[in-house]
Amino acid sequence: MAVKDKLEAVLNVGLRVPSIMLLEVLYRWDVSSFFQKIQRSSLNNNPLFQYKYLALYLHYVGYILSLVLLTLPRQHLVKLYLYVLTALLLFAGHQVSRDYVRSELESGYEGPLYLEPLSMNRFSTALIGQLVVCTLCSCVMQTKRIWLFSAHLLPLVARLCLVPLETIVFINRFAMIFTGLEVIYFLASNLLVPYNLAKTAYRELAQVVEVYGLLALGMSLWNQLVLPVLFMCFWLVLFALQIYTYFSTRDKPTSRERLLFLFLTSIAECCCTPYSLLGLVFTVSFVALGVLTLCKFYLQGYRAFMNDNTVHRGMTEGITLLILAVQTGLIELQVIHRAFLLSIILFIVVASILQSMLEIADPIVLALGASRDKSLWKHFRAVSLCLFLLVFPAYMAYMICQFFHMDFWLLIIISSSILTSLQVLGTLLIYILFMVEEFRKEPVENMDDVIYYVNGTYRLLEFLVALVVVAYGVSETVFGEWTVMGSTIIFIHSYYNVWLRAQLGWQSFLLRRDAVNKIKSLPTASDLQLEQYNDICAICYQDMKSAVITPCSHFFHAGCLKKWLYVQETCPLCHKQLKSQSNAATATPAQDILPANPNPAEGGQRERAGGAGEGDKTVSQDGVPVEVRHSGPSASLLADPVPDGQAGDRAQSPQCLEGHGDALQQGSGFQRLEGQGEALQHGSGFQCLEAHGEALQQGSGLQRLEAHGEALSQGSGFQRLQGQGEALQQGSGLQRLEAHGKALQQGSGLQCLEGQGEDLTQASGQSCLRRRQQSTPSSSPAPATSSMATSTAAEHQSGQSANRL
Incomplete structure (x- = not known):
């Protein structure tokens, strides 16, 4: 991507952040309480504040303008910001001119400027400021007619011409009126621009919906506006302002426990509206994406980014946070309660990130153990990450038990961390078995059985953990307070984590038992047959010192064929259905090989005939x-x-x-x-x-x-x-x-x-x-x-x- 494209992408996001900030302010602004304060103040007689319903309409007009700013194309958005910047520069010029006239009136000196050093300094400062304002306005509006923005220079020219101070006041007002007329003329000449933009946008949207549908329109707007990055930037700005406000009002240093509380309360302050909650969701998603990317980079280096699709990583954690926040009514709670609830929600999110890290590390670690890679640095990175994933979830579970009282919901949260540690332990044991086999001169024939037992052991432990959670939930439902949500969670947990796991484990056991029975029913090749066959196993490509013979007369290692039969019940070479001896005897007639003829010459003649x-x-x-x-x-x-x-x-x-x-x-x-x-x-x-x-x-x-x-x-x-x-x-x-x-x-x-x-x-x-x-x-x-x-x-x-x- 070129530098220009990167700058345009940054501008596309940065110029839309103020529109979301305006939406945030409008959502937090309570119009009713505002008018109640106005009624109790001295501004109650002001005509501007007597039309309450007009102010309410203006409140909703602000929402509309914010949405328009959010959805404007980038070119028109840049032009709009340039116009706003020009108006601010003109206002700054007006303020500089007004301050100069006021200072001259206070001094009362009407003589030549070069005779009074203070008057000369004030004149020089005001002149330089006005020239800078005029130059910037001309550059921003891309015009050479600089006189359009130099009306505020008139008081300075009048003072240089020794005009009386009372007249300079009128000249300053004339300059302000002239500038205002220029602004009004510009707005009147562009009055139909919003209408034309709305008409063009409506026509384009209608064409897109007619051709591609609403879903394609939503995806196009999502990509053009870059909403995830936009909301993340908005939330980070909001969080930085909250931290700055806190430290700017405190003089004493903050302890470590106070920093944790500050972190949680600042996050709680920055998720009190739907817009800030969406910002927190996307921020968590990008943080999870960064952590998972760093995890893969730590394991594989730059090879991790070759042909790797990381678009959808991290979305699981963000969606989890959004669902929990909506379900618990996070934005409706007070700050302290919100911080308390956020600690539990963030614990769940971190546990999900650790589980995703394990899903990345598990195949890489096992492949490294099965390969013959001698790089100690690669093995150190793999083992160190597994040890971190083994210890950290257990530490998190211990810490959350120290802060909160144990109940059914907390037990469900802790069980996920315990399961992660168990899975990492199983991965490490299998990695150790692979490394032990690598240092042996000959492969271990029953290594597959050992790995199966290791997997079966930690799968059994996972099943027992899920069973304990269900038992605790049932006991709490029976002897404690019964709720529909609790019963629903128990039912879902029982089905997915208990019943399906038990069914899957039993099916795996049956498949393994059938494979073992099939292997036992096959005949074993004799030494003479192996010598005559004189070939390698077609599955592992190793020499055969012992083998079994399939019904289609193919030779394989018993262990290799047993692994194959776990997957499918066909011959690896000819894909003929493999049946046990009893099934084959009832399904097809037996094949006999009769004794050879002692006369080879006669046999050869008959065969050619x-x-x-x-x-x-x-x-x-x-x-x-x-x-x-x-x-x-x-x-x-x-x-x-x-x-x-x-x-x-x-x-x-x-x-x-x-x-x-x-x-x-x-x-x-x-x-x-x-x-x-x-x-x-x-x-x-x-x-x-x-x-x-x-x-x-x-x-x-x-x-x-x-x-x-x-x-x-x-x-x-x-x-x-x-x-x-x-x-x-x-x-x-x-x-x-x-x-x-x-x-x-x-x-x-x-x-x-x-x-x-x-x-x-x-x-x-x-x-x-x-x-x-x-x-x-x-x-x-x-x-x-x-x-x-x-x-x-x-x-x-x-x-x-x-x-x-």
């Missing part, structure tokens, strides 16, 4: 046509291949696969398949599969599995198993598992995994993982037996779905 793709395809598997139906984007994710004789975990449950006698544990059941006589225990039932003609009875269904092309009929599903290249279609998906190149299509996606270099096709994209960058030979050996090549499947359809295995 029956690659995955979109749409419906027919592939050849050991001479047996298999129909593959691809239903859309995949919801399943990467599953690592499991070698022979080793166990692997996948999806929601661990699976154990062995060479020809594989054990599969999935969901809540256990499957065990042995060479040609497999035993399967799954869910709550038991399945027994015999060598060439196995019979299985489970639940309400019967399963029959044949030698190398077994047919299984169970419940509402159909399963078909072939020798060493099995195809499994179950639910809405298809699983195809081959020797060392297994193709898995399940749900709406397809996964293709190769023996030593696995390919994965999932959802709308394909990802290929090359473990050792080795390719599998494409030659496929002949089947072990002729029955495997010629086996056929018996199909059975029952219920709602068909499963092909």
Whole structure:
């Protein structure tokens, strides 16, 4: 902002302060008492004071003129002040001329001036004064016609010409009349200016209201008049005059207690009208804004003002003061009672400022503790401010208890300071925990739990303080005096500070408990799986020595995933809904990972022959046509291949696969398949599969599995198993598992995994993982037996779905 703009802004505020001062004087002026004093005095016979109602009308005209001065545009306001200044200069010139004529009459000397030193001195002084007045009037009115303002020089010229003293008196009166006629002529020539200004203002206001509305008009006037700064300047001037008046009438020094009383009484004297009360409100707002700005500057330096919006800061404290003053009828009380009430109101305002300081300091202090900033000065500033916010509210609460008797309202006021100290204590403890973790070589895994316990402790203390306030209020209402306002405050305090806090704390506890239960229901990754995964946690970007596996086969630290589950119940990577083990077992069918084919060459050939793709395809598997139906984007994710004789975990449950006698544990059941006589225990039932003609009875269904092309009929599903290249279609998906190149299509996606270099096709994209960058030979050996090549499947359809295995 340029210097000229700054000066114009200062003038815009400074030139309007007198209009508010005039409003203040008119409000304090009691017209009725004034006329009662006039009637008891000697001025009762004066005709000017006999028209009481005319004086009352002039009183209201003064209000109108004050409002006009307050709302005039700056250019017209400057012109008006220049005209007033010219009139004052002319009056000063008239006074100088009158005093000179009076002094000459008293001396009685009519001779030449140079013969009398005293007459010469009086003449020189009056001449210099008149010349200064004429020059200033010419400059203010911006005219070169200086003779218009030199009528008061006529008595001086007459005395220089040795005119008799009696004639000089008439010349002085003529000069005064001439000046008065000039003023009247000027006012008559500008008589229609107020009317034209009012007409123009009305037309502009009508246009603004028609186009933008009343709200836009109010905001425009608020910004143009700069009302907050204007009322603040007005109140500061009023307060300075009050302090000056007090010290100008006292000779003895004032003690410290007397200074506090003086401060409160001066504020009480300066808020006895609505205008001065608004000035105090805006002054408190700007003081709060300055304190909060200094607080942020103390913590962050000049970086605090970068991209920082401080427009609305401090308004909370000002509005609080205004509401309390209006509610308690502050301006209607006597000065002593007003000072007593202001002490309590200002205590509440200071407590609100301290709470706002804590809201600024809390995130900055915690961020500084979590960062690795080694600047001791930054840490000292943060800790010192927190210690101040810890001690000062408690000291304020102690002092106000010493001065006032404890009751329900005072307890509410004190509780805010106590809560501020508790919150600062919690912030300091969390900051200390962050600093302790920073000096450790390895991060603390349960640090989140410790922080949660610290937060929970001081939240519990806040809840207990609010509960004590409610209990005290209820007891005072029951055993003491009952009031509607007190009961309303108790109800509001009980709802917002007790019920809502208890509900929020309970919801937080339930969310944390659910997150812990979900973490416990997820399988833990083995050392082999972590070695094969060979990646970092996608949440904290740290190496994983232990991890849990989500249903979508993603690996995370248990603590990191638990923090994530506090916020939302989806996978951090794929955003798939995470459900507990029991919910997942009832919601979707279990995913099986069958044993790998011991013949990698045959698996590689079959995989190239029956690659995955979109749409419906027919592939050849050991001479047996298999129909593959691809239903859309995949919801399943990467599953690592499991070698022979080793166990692997996948999806929601661990699976154990062995060479020809594989054990599969999935969901809540256990499957065990042995060479040609497999035993399967799954869910709550038991399945027994015999060598060439196995019979299985489970639940309400019967399963029959044949030698190398077994047919299984169970419940509402159909399963078909072939020798060493099995195809499994179950639910809405298809699983195809081959020797060392297994193709898995399940749900709406397809996964293709190769023996030593696995390919994965999932959802709308394909990802290929090359473990050792080795390719599998494409030659496929002949089947072990002729029955495997010629086996056929018996199909059975029952219920709602068909499963092909």
